Amino acid sequence: MIGTGSASALFRRDMKLAFRRLGESLLPLFFLFTVIVLIPLGVGPGPNLLARMAPGMIWVAALLASLLALEHLFRPDLEDGTLEQWFVGERSVYRRVLARLFSHWLITGLPVILFSPLAAEMLHLPRHALGTLIISLLIGTPALSLLGGLAASLTLSTRGASVLLSILIFPLIVPLVIFATGAVSMAADSLDPNAHLGLLAAFTILSLTLAPIGIAAALRMNLE
Amino acid sequence: MSRLLEAHQLEFHRYGNPVFRPLDVALQAGRAIVLTGPNGVGKTTLLRLLAGILAPVSGTLQHNARVAFVGHLPAVKGDLTCRENLDYERRVGPPGLELAEALAQVGLAGLGSRPSRALSAGQKRRLGLARLLVRKTPVWLLDEPYASLDDAGCAGVDQLINRHLADGGGVVLATHQRHPRVDASQLDNIVLQAGIVEDEQQ
């Protein structure tokens, strides 16, 4: 079974490429900070207001960071012919899709998670909610990559793809944003966030099960 | 004689219309099939169908051995060096020739550390062919392998093909200029004309 070999080889190559263009890869992180700095400049530095907005803002920043990298998720590979190679002689590209999404998450989701404590401090999020914030990001950002990957694969060969991508992704992630920010808000109010986190986890698991199937189908159709 | 690849009644549609009549393709070990025909007639489409990239509208396709496809696009990453690109290919496996050996056989010896985006069109083509060598795949599907190559390069391609056939592999290649210099006893022809298929087996 060549399967695992090719998926891990793909992952290695993706990571190598990401580090070659480190500036581009770190762009999502700069974006996170732009959001974290701009919004208090816009709404005023009042700690209570910022604390209430913090969960939503950090999550929106995570979303935008993910969105930035989505245009480069499959398109370069389509253009240089490496994408069609995935399908040569293979019945299922499931593993390679997962490998690609995992590298996307490492570049977009993980930096956001690592810097979220700093962002939380800057936005005066109550300390006792920080754990929930990190957990919500840990569980939720993979779903962001999965659903973003679905939107990216659908719009792969269309003109005006970036606008369409944003329109497509928005309804898909509504539940994600609601559950994740809800969990952090609950924790900030010293209430139990576990119901929200449980639903968030269920949503991510559902995405993990179904999204790669849709992505594989959409990629193949777009190769025609 | 073992059949490396079999296809029955393959059909494909584009913009709602069939590209060619239902086609049968049978590739046997040690033989080469040459697809010829004018531009736009469906040679690339057929090759991509045989590779498994496109899903046929109807018909069956059976891969009895591993398949490799070299198309119009070089399928290498510009940011990586030639060596790194081949290394990835080799890891997809199963491994064939060593990297240096493969580069030497396509005439790119010494260019291993050059980023692929710095290569000329002809050199990129050669790198694409090198991809075939670092893996052990019995079936080679080649789309216009002679494009962008000089005479020495074309002769090199013929050498590679003949060696591959001698090793028991099979080749399906599409070309609209030069034909492969392969022994006639090992050749089959499929000629595609707009909508019509003529099939001559030797």
Added chain:
Amino acid sequence: MIWKTLKIWFHKLGSAPSFYRFAKVVAPWLWLGFAITTVYGLYLALYVVPPDYQQGDSARILYIHVPAAWQAMFIYGVMAILAAIALIWRIRLTEIMAMSCAPIGAALTLVCLITGSLWGKPMWGTWWEWDARLTSMLVLLFIYIGIMGLYAAFDDRRKGARIASVLILAGAVNIPIIHFSVEWWNTLHQPATIKLTGESSMDPSMLPPLIWMVISTKLFFGAALLDRARNELLDQDRSKNWVAKQLLQAGR
């Protein structure tokens, strides 16, 4: 015997010229039915039913708002089934019909949003509130627009229809989750809002106009779908023989 003729009729319907003729004949009747039921339903809604105890006459807009909302969701269900059939069996007619459903669903969703906004103004004082139903409908509108946009972005219509069908199915899985999450979000953040739909206590006299309007939206959907699908078919097959024959016949 009847089963066999039904099966043959169903298969024939799948062919383009037969469907075209079928749609051409049936659609006008559906439009007529739509016109009649709408007029009667609105008459009942505006004149016969007494004004609401709390909201007065402005509550009458619910007779358009609620059927539009239900139909917008129903259309998505039909579209999802058509999309699944299109993906699995690649039947061209189901592809065309699925794509024709989207604009109709989007239109009804828009009607629902606008009437919801008009209804809300006298009550809330603002043109928009983040009510659970309205927010869900807004998200649904985005989904419909996304489907229409994706389909329109492809030159090859059959390829576009198949890719849009994948999106439709992804939406189908997501919509119940969206409804649930928005409902939950709404109750947690706004514990005491006036519910737009006073379904808990519906006077029996409210039922007849509601039922007539629901029927009228269904007839609207059927008629609009047949006409849209018919036109799309004509457009896609414009170079084929049967179209030339049809147009010649129509021209006589």
